[in-house]
Amino acid sequence: MGRAKEPSPQRSITAGSDFLHLDIADAPPGGRADWLSAQLRQAIASGRLPVGGRLPATRVLAADLGVSRGVVTEAYQRLVEDGQVAGCGRAGTVVVAAPAAPPPMRRPPATATAPAALFPQAPGSDVFDAVRAVPARIDLTPGLPDLAAFPRADWLRAERAVLGRLAPADFGYGDPCGAPALRHAVAGWLARSRGIAVDPTEVVVVAGVSQALGLLAQVLRADGITRIGVEDPGSLGVRQHLNNWGVDTPPVPVDGAGVRVDALAAAGLPAVLLTPAHQFPTGVVLDGERRRRLVAWARDGGLVIEDDYDAEHRYDRPPVPALRGMLPDRICYAGSVSKLLAPALRVGWLLVPQRYRAAVVAAKRNADLGNAVLPQLVLAELMISGALERQLRLLRRRHVRRRDAMIAALARHLPRATVHGAAAGLHLMVTLDADVADTELAAATLARGVKTQPLSWHCQRPYRPGLVLGYAANPASDIEQGIATVADALSGLRRTRGS
Numbered sequence: 001m002g003r004a005k006e007p008s009p010q011r012s013i014t015a016g017s018d019f020l021h022l023d024i025a026d027a028p029p030g031g032r033a034d035w036l037s038a039q040l041r042q043a044i045a046s047g048r049l050p051v052g053g054r055l056p057a058t059r060v061l062a063a064d065l066g067v068s069r070g071v072v073t074e075a076y077q078r079l080v081e082d083g084q085v086a087g088c089g090r091a092g093t094v095v096v097a098a099p100a101a102p103p104p105m106r107r108p109p110a111t112a113t114a115p116a117a118l119f120p121q122a123p124g125s126d127v128f129d130a131v132r133a134v135p136a137r138i139d140l141t142p143g144l145p146d147l148a149a150f151p152r153a154d155w156l157r158a159e160r161a162v163l164g165r166l167a168p169a170d171f172g173y174g175d176p177c178g179a180p181a182l183r184h185a186v187a188g189w190l191a192r193s194r195g196i197a198v199d200p201t202e203v204v205v206v207a208g209v210s211q212a213l214g215l216l217a218q219v220l221r222a223d224g225i226t227r228i229g230v231e232d233p234g235s236l237g238v239r240q241h242l243n244n245w246g247v248d249t250p251p252v253p254v255d256g257a258g259v260r261v262d263a264l265a266a267a268g269l270p271a272v273l274l275t276p277a278h279q280f281p282t283g284v285v286l287d288g289e290r291r292r293r294l295v296a297w298a299r300d301g302g303l304v305i306e307d308d309y310d311a312e313h314r315y316d317r318p319p320v321p322a323l324r325g326m327l328p329d330r331i332c333y334a335g336s337v338s339k340l341l342a343p344a345l346r347v348g349w350l351l352v353p354q355r356y357r358a359a360v361v362a363a364k365r366n367a368d369l370g371n372a373v374l375p376q377l378v379l380a381e382l383m384i385s386g387a388l389e390r391q392l393r394l395l396r397r398r399h400v401r402r403r404d405a406m407i408a409a410l411a412r413h414l415p416r417a418t419v420h421g422a423a424a425g426l427h428l429m430v431t432l433d434a435d436v437a438d439t440e441l442a443a444a445t446l447a448r449g450v451k452t453q454p455l456s457w458h459c460q461r462p463y464r465p466g467l468v469l470g471y472a473a474n475p476a477s478d479i480e481q482g483i484a485t486v487a488d489a490l491s492g493l494r495r496t497r498g499s
Helices: 032-045 058-065 067-084 129-133 150-164 181-193 208-222 236-243 263-267 287-299 355-368 373-385 387-413 438-447 475-498
Strands: 084-087 093-095 203-208 228-232 252-257 270-272 303-307 332-335 347-351 418-420 425-429 468-470
Touching: 032 067, 067 084, 067 093, 129 208, 150 373, 150 387, 181 203, 181 252, 203 208, 208 303, 208 332, 208 347, 208 355, 228 236, 236 263, 252 263, 263 287, 287 303, 373 387, 373 438, 387 425, 387 475, 438 468, 438 475, 468 475
Parallel strands: 228 252, 228 270, 270 303, 303 332
Antiparallel strands: 084 093, 203 347, 332 347, 418 425, 425 468
């Protein structure tokens, strides 16, 4: 191939390309093709141009760099002759081979964290991240939905429908309260499934229940509320989240009828956070008498924060309406699609009494200017089209089978254990009669390749040892193996104590 004709050296060239950040001013006069081919070889060797990557069309790169097309054509031809790129017709010029790279430097293997160190009796704020990062052949930790069941086809159809009707202006910044379409869809969803009559303008779209609690913590602290009672047993993660925002979380006991409102009143707390539809981790439902007492407590000045945890996932009991519908001006309500679709979406909603709404919206605006708009619009499409209801029906059938598999496995391998909360949710709470620390049991089980969660993590006061076991994300065969492993670990601890 002949040498390309180059522009005169006296020509002032200030052009450059976004592709590899090439700047033709760095090329020596009379050697631009040499320089460009060297830059491309270096990019291929370093991996910035991977095998399968496509080079820009010669006329496009030439225009970007302000050189003749012949300069780029010659540089490409040299790489063709070296066997590093090839012309692939309409696919353009594609990288087909990279030069052999020197062997990577060997680094000493990272020291694995011992299972016992992952399950301290007083866990820190990073404990869930630490346990999540440890690989295991079976994961029975609670809170994991069936991620394999994510409705990809429905999501893609909804996404295409949304993108097909968006105007250019719709790609700008959104309302910090959330996209109007999703707020309308959420209002309809809550009316149909949770018995909550709410105007769409009252809905604030948030990045999951965690952000909802963070926003409330900020607003309530500014209003002088620095203590929020929490259920005991109750979620360690929720407790840590509120503590990180400077809010104290004194325990309020839970029994078979739900939170003990008499203990709540006696404690003199200004606010309480509850999971009344399916209490975490016990699985109990706040019964009618307790609901009436709680509403009376709220009317006397108390504030209720309702985390509608797992409310949709019910199997052996009738639906339980949300508390929010009983006393809207004294109840904050939070929900999300994390357990219904996927935690990765980070989409939820928050309803607050009118007196807190402006402050919550301001806190949301300061946090992130509002959730990403496109996922909100796709979720709204799923809600309005009925796809979300179909997904819920599918999940209920699958969850019942997996729950039954776990109950049967517990009966076979741990017959003396007591199972709690089987009528709804994505997990079971299991209490044990063994004289062992449940943190030791969780560590011993993880050492055998199965993740569980000790019940004591979720208790501020003394409670029976136990485990919290998720079943939604695992097929029946894995559930069987996982529970058998728990039983083997428990037997090992008993033998150790006996010796």
